[in-house]
Amino acid sequence: MSAPIPPQARSKQLRACLLCSIVQHPMDFRREGCPNCEEIMQMKGTPDRIAVCTTTYFDGIIAVIDPENSWVARWQRTSKYVRGMYAVRVKGRIPEDVEAELENRGIKYRPRDQTDQD
Amino acid sequence: MSDFDDHQTYPADGSDPIADDQDNDAAHDDDEGQGSSARRKTYGGGEEDDEEQDDEEEEDDEEEDDEDDSGPKRKRAKHRHKRAANPFLDIEAEVTDEEEDEEEDEEEGPDAFIAPTHEGDEEDMMHRSRNALLDRQRDQEFDEANLEKIAQDFSKRYRGRAAVRYTGDMNDIPQRLLMPSVHDASLWQIRVKPGKERDIVFSLMRKAIDVEYSARPLEIMSAFERDSLPGMIYVEARSAQQVNRACQGLVGVYPSRGIHLVPIEEMASLLQIKKQDLTVTPGTWVRIKRGKYQGDLAQVMDITENGEDVGLKFIPRIDLNPRDDMSVDGKKRKKSGVIAGTNMRPPQRFFNFEEVVKVYGRKYVSKRNQVFVFQNETYKDGFIEKDFKLSALQLENVNPTLDEITRFTRGQDGTEHESNVDLSIIAEASRKAAIAxxxxxxxxxxxxxxxxxxxxxxxxxxxxxxxxxxxxxxxxxxxxxxxxxxxxxxxxxxxxxxxxxxxxxxxxxxxxxxxxxxxxxxxxxxxxxxxxxxxxxxxAAEVGSGTNIVGNYELHDLVQLDQQTVGVIFKTERDSFRVLDQNGQVRLVQPHQISMRRDSARAFATDSQGHELRVNDNVKEVDGESRKGRVLHIHQSFFAFLHNREISENGGIFVTRCRSLASLAPKGNLIKPGQDLSKMNPALAAPAGGMVGSGNMGRGPRDRSIGLPVVVVKGPHKGYAGTIKDTNGNLARVELHTGNKMISIDKEKLYRRTPDGQIVPLNAPMNASEGGGGGGGGSHGRFGGMGPPQSANRTPNPYGNGGKTPSWGASGRTPNPYAEGGKTPAWNASARTPNPYTDGGKTPAWNAASRTPNPYATDGGRTPAWNAGSRTPNPYNSGAAGASSWGGATPKAGGSTGWGEESGGWGGRTPGRPATSEWSSGDAWGAPTPAAAPTPGFLLSAPTPAAAPTPGFTPAGVYHAPTDAPYAPTPGGAFGNYTHDDEDAHYEPRETWVADDVSTEFCDRVFVFIRGTKRDQFFEGKLENLEGRIRGVITTQAGDLTQVANVFFTPGQDGAPESALVPIKYLLPLAPKGANDLVTALDGKLKGKLMRTREVPDGPTTVVMELGATHFVDARTETLVLLAPE
Known part of the structure; x- marks a missing residue:
């Protein structure tokens, strides 16, 4: 299973999910939501939600072709996610409600802006 | 059947329903994704099954579509419905191939057997019964199953289909445990086209998806790029080979530049590169990167939540002087704004309602609360408030200056608005810097x-x-x-x-x-x-700025500001000048606004008393303020820029009219000793001089280097040859021979190329060319212009130099032929004389000349034949011409020695002949070095009385040159045989040039044309003027006339046979015509070299380049002969 690959690599519109760092065209986010974390982000069909859960401010693009076996994907913690384009670094944090939900579930939130490395 | 399957399969995986369910879901997904041929096979027995399945799937799709419309109950039911079918699908799919085959066999057997007879009934029966079963099952489940189970089912179902529950299962692992190990695939660095990194990563992804199910899927696991590492991408793969294969066919990837393995310890850091985050907070100072406000300081007011847009406040630049003609029409005004934006941006100015209304009219400015809106921008407190993208702002090294900050603080009305601006930020910044x-x-x-x-x-x-x-x-x-x-x-x-x-x-x-x-x-x-x-x-104790030079201009330079205006720099500032123009106005100009520096060093004008006024004269005004000063520059012989230290205004520079000046020191018309008389002669005045009121003043090349052939010796254009077209200060505009390009280049990087291919610094004395030119000019003056002097300019002529020696003087009036001959090689071409060699031999003059040297010295000068020069069949003239082409440029001592020998035996002349071989060797040919050494040698070698009539040598020398030794002793006879027609001759090769001058390696490649056959009725003259290529030379008898060449005529000529044997005396070398012809030289330094012409050979010299060499050389066009390609 793979995420839709944005048709234009240089598009300024491309957005990266703040939680899983997948890079998609905003249209795809609207149509399909985030292929990895839609369950918690609930972006599908709601542009407002997309605006807060994704950002255009990211740096570096990874084409994850074989997530299971890729070290890059593992390092990026995306090896359980779908194939697709991921950002190396995403600036910003997920909305507070999502962060609270993660906390409820006992999941550690790791921002994708490389601020906490351990 | 579904029922049956259900029962059959459930026990098999009933142990762990959840896991199983997940598996099922996954498998189901796979099935849907791939289309299941296996499934079809499995149900080969009953086609309705497939149909029904399809139906179900359709339903499913529908359900998805109206998801929002339908109530939860319906949804659930549908899911359940689907659920009923699904396990059956999935589990079937899980059955191994062997089992499938078995089943197939089992099922096909009875089918094939039964079908023909009971098909209809059976099918109908099965259909109905199955429907009933399904209905019952559904009802049953719906009724009996507790809600919990349904919910569970649903959640499983939903999760599998729409979104996996986010578990963040990897988030607990510390990053350091994720460090790459030796078991992981490696990262490979590949060079790509800069700017294309991201596109290539995307291409790799698409390619991977495309070829996923092909015979050769990509074996790479990932690829990535970093914005901070331009020009490279990283690919994760097990081997470089795999990377190479993945990159095949992608544009912009350069695997040829190496696929480098990233060391394992560096892998993680590639993904950890962090751009320094620049946080923007309200109050931060930033600069605007682009647009009308480029470089302007702005203060952040607010930031959007995602940090992409920043609200800024800064000082507007409103054009308060829109073009007059556009003041009425609103549409035009808009345009004017655009124009103003592109041309010159208006100065920073606080928004002033009254001012703007005055210029633009009231209806263009509206007021809302405390905010003005004008041209779609909002203005508050005089500032413009505008949103910018973060990327359009410069966040680093903002370094707001005190001026800018205070402007901000003051606000529009000039009073302090302490609340407006927080000075602490800049204070903080400046303090940090202060430590450093x-x-x-x-x-x-x-x-x-x-x-x-x-x-x-x-x-x-x-x-x-x-x-x-x-x-x-x-x-x-x-x-x-x-x-x-x-x-x-x-x-x-x-x-x-x-x-x-x-x-x-x-x-x-x-x-x-x-x-x-x-x-x-x-x-x-x-x-x-x-x-x-x-x-x-x-x-610091020092005073003043370090330098008066900004860019290429310095204090007191006369500079051209525009077509009409010139001015003198009287003050240099950090990166601008203050210039006083000819109208007395002071301008502040940037270096780029100056089109060029003007040189008025040689300009002069007349002052109020009609005296000559020159730069650096001390003068005073005769009217007006009677200011005194030193002339700095003269412009158009009318304006004078004067400098006087005692005047404080404009740095002591002022401009006045030349006519109102008088020299401080009385200056007569005394001719200073050593002054060049030629300057007095308007006709002789060099163009550079520029006479008062002369129309073409300033037209001539101001700079002697203009027009010089040069080579670039430094910088990116090193090795290029060209011609200086213009100079400005220390810059030269050079037209390159190649690529039709003009470049501006520092003069220091240019070396002049002398005609013999040497390069000398530009500022080295140009005695050769200049002297030659002068000499040439002189001789023309005296002799009434015998020919175009251009080549004389280039080739300093030993004869010319000889003409100046005392011994020449002693030879009375006879130098003429030498001078003429020596200096006008081109004169040959214009010589329409009947061949002196053929006819000359018979004329008394010729005889006299050849046998008795004296007549040259005495009679020769006086005879009309001499003076008539070019138009007469005078052997001297033509001889001189020969000398010009052959001997003229031979400064070599060897040549002169030869002469010496000859001169010794002049009377008989015969013994001297053999010496001519030195001539024909032609080593000295085309070596017109300024040394011109031969002359002294020449003179020294002529101490005998016989040598006194020196002129005799020249014809003799000339005479040798074109003839071959055997014929020399008897000129008459020799010349009789000499078949060269002077008509149209560019070059005077001996008749045996084919054998003598063409090196053996080219003797079967030389192009020739045929001349002189008509006179001898060789082939009845049919071959006259035909062009062809020599294929070989047959020497029947050494030195005999019967040397013949096998000539293959160029096809397409009238009456040309394919080939013919032609005596070489009828052959003349065919000159190259194009700019890239293969040629060799018949004489000179380049003799025997394989070269290509680099320009169309139409001048006396042609730029050629030796094959395999990297530099251009000037070759004398007349020595060049066209070669056939090998």
Whole structure:
């Protein structure tokens, strides 16, 4: 299973999910939501939600072709996610409600802006 | 059937329903994704099954579509419905192939057997029964199953289909445990086209998906790029081979430049590269990167939540002088705004409602609350408030200057708005910087903390701690450690300081006021007060700015500002000039606004008394203010720019009319000793001189280097050859021979190329060409212009030089032929004389000439034949012409020695003949070095009385040149045989040139044309003028005339046979015609070399390039012969 690959690599519109760092065209986010974390982000069909859960401010693009076996994907913690384009670094944090939900579930939130490395 | 399957399969995986369910879901997904041929096979027995399945799937799709419309109940039911079918699908799919085959066999057997008879009934039956079963099952489930189960089912179902529950299962692993190990695939670095990194990563992804199910899927696991690593991408794969294969066919990837393995310890850091995050907070100072406000300081007011847009406040630039013609029509006004934006941006100015309304009209400005809206921008308190993208802002190195900050603080009405701006930010920034600029020995004061007020001298600096020796009443001499941030440099009024950094760098001045960390000083240069931060200052004793030179221009240069205006720089500022133009107006110009520097060093004008006025004359005004001054520049012989130190205005420069000036020192029309008389002669005046009122003044090349052939010896154009077309200061515009390109280049990088291919510095004395030119000119003056002098300009002629020697003088009037001949090689071409060699032999003149040298000296000069020159069949003339082409350029001692020998035996002349071989060897050919050494040698070698009639030599020399030794002794006969027709001859090769001058390697490649056959009726003259290529030369008898060449005629000529054997005496070398012809030279230094022409050979010299060589050489066109390609 793979995420839709944005048709234009240089598009300024491309957005990266703040939680899983997948890079998609905003249209795809609207149509399909985030292929990895839609369950918690609930972006599908709601542009407002997309605006807060994704950002255009990211740096570096990874084409994850074989997530299971890729070290890059593992390092990026995306090896359980779908194939697709991921950002190396995403600036910003997920909305507070999502962060609270993660906390409820006992999941550690790791921002994708490389601020906490351990 | 579904029922059956259900029952059959459930027990198999009933043990772990959840896991199983997940598996099922996954498998189901797979099935849907791939289309299941296996499934079809499995149900080969009953086609309805497939149909029904399809139906179900359709339903499913529908359900998905109306998801929002349908109630939850319906949804659930549908899911359940689907659920009923699904396990069956999935489980079937899980059955191994063997089982499938078995089943197939089992099922096909009865089918094939039964179908023909009971098909209809059976199917109907099965259909109905199955429907009933399904219905029942559904009802049953719906009724019986507890809600919990349904919910569970649903959640499983839903999760599998729409979104996996986010578990963040990898988030608990510390990053360090994710470090790459040796078992992981490696990262490979590949060079790509810069700017294409991201596209290539995307291409790789698409390619991977495309070929996923092909025979050769990509074996790479990932690929990525980093914005901070331009020109490369990284690919994760097991081997470079795999990377290479993945990159095949992608445009912009350069695997040929190496696929480099990234060391394992560097892999993680590639993904950890972090751009320095620049946080923007309200109040931050930023600069605008682009547009009308480029470089302007702005203050952040607010930031959107995602940090992409920033609301800024800054000083607007409103065009308050829109073009007049556009003031009425609103549409046009809009346009004017655009134009103004592109041409010159209006100055920063606070928004003033009244002003704008006055210019644009009331209806263009509207007011809402405290905010004005004008041209779709909002203005508040005089500032413009506008949203910018973060990417359009410069966040680093903003360095707001004090000026800018104070402008911000003051606001539109000039009063302080303390609330407006937070100075602490800039203060903080400047303080940080201040630490860096402290040096031991600096005088500092403490401005905060316990020791505030103490001042002293910095002793040492250790990171942030500064040790100072306090100066003052009670703590004098104590050493105190202080944090660096709480001290600042201390200046007091009266100090002489220099600005180290910033806009005012290099200004010096006297401190007049100190307020906190702002020091105001009176600039030595501008005599204006300048305020700077104390951190930017240093005490200095020096005065003035370091230099008067900005760009290529310096103080007191005469510069062209536009077509009509010139001016003199009277003040240089940091990056601009103050220029006084010819109309007396002062302008502030940037270096780029100056089109060129003008040279008026040789300009002159007439003053009020009609005397010559030149640059550097000391003059005074005869009218007006009677100012005195030194002439700096003269423009168009009308304006004079004068300089007088005692005048403070405009740096002592003023402009006046030449006619109102009088020389301070009386200047007569005395001719100074040594003055060049030729300057008095208008006709002889060099173009550079420029006469008063002459129309073409200033037209001539001002710079002697204009027109010179040069080569570039440094820089990116090194090795290129070209011609200087224009010069400006130390820059030269060079037209390159190649690529039809003009470049501007520093003159220092140019070397002049002499005609013999040597290169000498541009400013080296140009005695060769200049002297030659002069000599040439002189001879033309005297002899009435015998021919185009251009080649004379290039080739200094030993004869010419010889003409100046005393011994020449002694030879009476006879130098003429030499001078003529020597200096006008081109004269040959214009010589329409019947061949002197053929006819000349019979004329008494010729005989006289050849046998008795004296007549040359005495009679020769007087005979009309001499003077008539070119038009007469005069052997001397033609001889001289020969000399020009053959001997003219032979400065070689060898040549002159040969002459010497000859001269010794002049009377008989015969013994001298063999010496001509030296001539024919032609080593000296085309070596017109300025040394012109031969002349002295020539003279020395002529000490005999016989040599006294020196002129005799030349014809003799000439005479040798074209003839071959055997014929020489009897000129008459020899010339009779000489078949060259002078008509159209560009070159005077001997008739045996084919054998003598063409090196053997080219003798079967030379192109020739045929001449002289008509006279001898060779082939009845049919071959005359035909062109062809020599295939070989047959020498029947050495030195005999029967040397014949096998000529293959160029096809397409009238009456040309394919080939013919032609005596070589009828052959003349065919000159190259094109710019890329293969040629060789028949004489000179280039003789025997395989070359290509690099320009169309139409001048006396042609630029050629030896094959395999890298530099151009000038070859004499007449020596070139076209070669066939090998």
């Amino acid at each position: 600029v402290l040096q031991p020995g600096d005088h500092v004061e403490v401005f905060e903390g316990e020791q505030a007020g103490v001042h002293g001298v910095v002793e040492e600096i250790n990171l942030d701690v500064v040790t100072i020796t306090a100066v003052g009443v009670d703590m004098d001499g104590q050493r105190i450690d202080l944090p660096a941030r709480s001290v600042r440099k201390r200046f007091k009024p009266g100090d002489h300081v220099k600005v180290m950094t910033g806009q005012n760098a290099d200004e010096t001045g006297l401190v007049v006021a100190v307020a906190d960390n702002v020091v105001t000083f009176l600039s030595d240069m501008s005599m204006q007060e300048v305020s700077v931060f104390s951190k930017d200052l240093r005490e």
